[in-house]
Amino acid sequence: MATQGTTVTREVIWRRVMDELGFEQARVKRDQEGVGLSGVILVAEQGAPLRVDYSVVCDPAWRTRRVAVTQSWRGARQHLTLEHDGAGRWLRDGRAVEALEGCTDVDLGLSPSTNALPIGRLQLAEGATAEIRVAWVRFPSLDVTPARQGYARVGPARYRYESLDSGFNAMLDVDADGLPIEYAGIWRRLAEGPAAPEPTSERFVNALVSPGPSTELGDAAATFGWLVGGWEGTIQDHDLEGGVRQSEGEWWFHWVLEGRALQDVFIVPSRRSRGSTQVEPGANRRYGTTVRTFDRAGGTWRILWVSPTGGAINRLDGGREGDALVLRGEHRSRPIRWSFSDIGTDRFTWRGEEQDSAGQWKLQSRFDMRRIA
Incomplete structure (x- = not known):
């Protein structure tokens, strides 16, 4: 990890081992103002290249406050902005979304990195469980819907994730930032290291x-x-x-x-x-x-x-x-x-x-x- 004063920045690369059709490179930044996740996802979607550039800004308690997504697919570029007041009220592209009321985190459907958001926010003790509602962003439609999820901390660095609507569940082995190392045969970390400073x-x-x-x-x-x-x-x-x-x-x-x-x-x-x-x-x-x-x-x-x-x-x-x-x-x-x-x-x-x-x-x-x- 690269440290600048109280700022810690690092980068991670995952491969989608489930089908060998995708990669993600993410950057995590932590300082006294909060946590930032940003990255690029490259996958093959329905036979066409799909690129997603995203950023997620959280407060120091890991509460999601702002999300920006740009998607390029089949010759079209689309943008999505979500804003969260930290208490469950969401705006999409500046307009209130009542269906998302009570959601606490954002889940980018293609990304393993956003699993770190509820893990960092909940700070579960070993053996504890929690049920949450998240704003689930689906690709390539860019639909945003509420989703019920469960997290259980089953070891010092292991969590069981469950989609309570579909019944899907998976084990996550994570690092100190809650970022997955192994995501149950779906994503696997290839590399991690210090992040270079962003150009001025x-x-x-x-x-x-x-x-x-x-x-x-x-x-x-x-x-x-x-x-x-x-x-x-x-x-x-x-x-x-x-x-x-x-x-x-x-x-x-x-x-x-x-x-x-x-x-x-x-x-x-x-x-x-x-x-x-x-x-x-x-x-x-x-x-x-x-x-x-x-x-x-x-x-x-x-x-x-x-x-x-x-x-x-x-x-x-x-x-x-x-x-x-x-x-x-x-x-x-x-x-x-x-x-x-x-x-x-x-x-x-x-x-x-x-x-x-x-x-x-x-x-x-x-x-x-x-x-x-």
């Missing part, structure tokens, strides 16, 4: 990026939530003399700050077109970011655009107006207006306008974007 960049991304919007946003999340993903398209910049400069650009959106904000990265020319003949001489270059937050008191979205390449910092606010999204602000003491229009499932137009001294709106930029992710 990865830790930053994990602190910033969120799997979905916060419940605090309510219905307002839908205003800009449809933008999450990647877009590319044609960028036109209009000058005062009527000239038009054109290039290709890319635009990426994701929820951040525990889902309380939506952030983007806007890049012109796109990275794949740089250095090619597609980039016209003199074309505007942008590499900037926007953060969108919702003002619940005023019922409007507030937007901050920062462009290090152009030196611009624009503040706008607004929201939906009919079939368009319209944002207004000022730039160099002139009113500006940016709007999304012609919105479809895989396209939109983004127009930037500035008001002249006569009160007329003049087109400055037009982006015609199509979804790529």
